[in-house]
Amino acid sequence: MTGRAEILSTPSEAAPARPAAAWRRDPLLVGILVVIAAVCLGLVGLQPAPYLVNAIGQLAAFAILAVSLDLVWGYLGILSLGHGLFFAIGGYVCAMHLLAHAFAVTGVAPDFVQFMGWTALPAYWAGLTHAPYALALALGLAAAVAFVFGLASFRSRVNGVYFSIISQALVYVAMLLMFRNDTGLGGNNGMTGFPLLFGYPMGSAAVTTGLALAALGTLAAVLVGTRALVAGPIGRRMLACRDDETRLRTLGYGTTRLKLAIWCLSAMIAALAGVLYVPQVGIINPRVLSPDLSIEIAVWMAIGGIGRLGGAVIGAVAINALKFWLSAALPEAWPFILSGLVLVVVLALPNGLLDLATLRTRPTWLRGGAPR
């Protein structure tokens, strides 16, 4: 074969992306990680007003949620319009832990327990006072629900719009279920009034800052981890599956397992976002399961840019920061502003806000690194 000479000369070029360093070759991601580090330092050093610290922590939780959707939508082409379900699973389990913990420490039963006329927590709350168990339950439950739903859908080759619609139906059904008062999960009112976190009073400066740092740290870890995944051989298979699933199957790859694994991973990341979100916002109720929230996650991404991880972060942070600010200033205008933004972005910047960078200065790193 004439190829022998090339065999000897190419391996260094050919070496596949080494996952450990994958994030370094994505300047957008490096930039975001630097910003995250700077914000963390700022939180510790400057001690900004608690409401600002809290807002930053919530934004980080939303960014994690957006990254989880980008993993399946941007890299596998699976648009979930039900990711609020996994976020809610994380949120609910976290709320259960906080209430169980407070009950154990203070002896005061949570509101909904008193409301239902019960004296103790339902039996299935057992063990939730332990944080590691609660975390494992949140992630495990999200993965289990995702697995069952994913297996049923992917095996029967439910794809595209059909999958999106069914995922939306799923979150809606979950919302109806959670509105019932007899589930032992707070019903309509949800769960709120979390007095303690690991024994420390909720709302104290230290806890607020700690939560924000935890959310930012988790976001950074999720970004580095998902980037390593998508830059490696599995990521290449994900892109191949996104662009032509039949082609990939006819090359000898069963795609169901790949899709199922990434789908479950995405659900767990979304649950992690929910775990971090609930103690910061101080409440969880069935409204996180409303279809609008799940659609909104897709909107953040469409605005930030799909299939770049960093785009999801930018979209989630930009839209939610705007929402925090405007829903105080002009609450009625928010839906109109959001719709307007979507229209502008879809018409003028098909790849989301990331297009802005390429429009003006056209730095090569943003052009060369097309959606990967």
Added chain:
Amino acid sequence: MSALVVENLTVTFGRFRALDALSLAVDPGEIRAVIGPNGAGKTTLLDVISGITKPVSGRVLIGDGIDLTTRSEAEIAKAGIRRKFQKPSVFPALTIRENLEIGCGTGLSATERPARIAEILAETGLAPREHAQAGALAHGEKQWLEIGMVLASNPRIILLDEPVAGLSDSETERTAALIRSLRRLDRAILVIEHDMAFVEAIADRVTVLHEGRTLFEGSLHGARADSRVIEVFLGR
């Protein structure tokens, strides 16, 4: 024993019969061309062999008696069957090299892959462009890249759907030479093509398909002399 046997295959789309009790056998070492007018069912035949379309009745057997109609696309590919699509199907977001890496399939270990990829890059002449994004390639390069992806795993049955469509004359000649060089005693090649000069250059035998049935089977020379074949091709 035949390398690939198609037995009484019937495929319907609604009430329309795309394949009508079609039978066909390809020998090991043979290059078979399937020709026929548009809509004759040529692509549908490959869709059934590669597991994308399930037939209403009939079987597709390979050497060891495995019936492909009961297998999934991935299982069929793992049995050593690769197919090039009519519309060039490469992964646009990946580079040439990454496409070939996926083309190696699950049968080649990670340590064997670089050498195999280097061979394919050399054979297809794509070596200088190995880091180019497949989505940005010219049509001819895409055709060759897809052929390279098909060859990377060393398949024992190769199915090519119009491999020279849209190629220039010189590219067509190079493709013909490449396909001839793929002939091996333990390999069967099925090529669908409209370009008769190309068919003449590569095929041992031709099967003429018309309305889902075999109209003629034998040499291309014989096909050209067959009155029914002439009627179908000229009567359009």
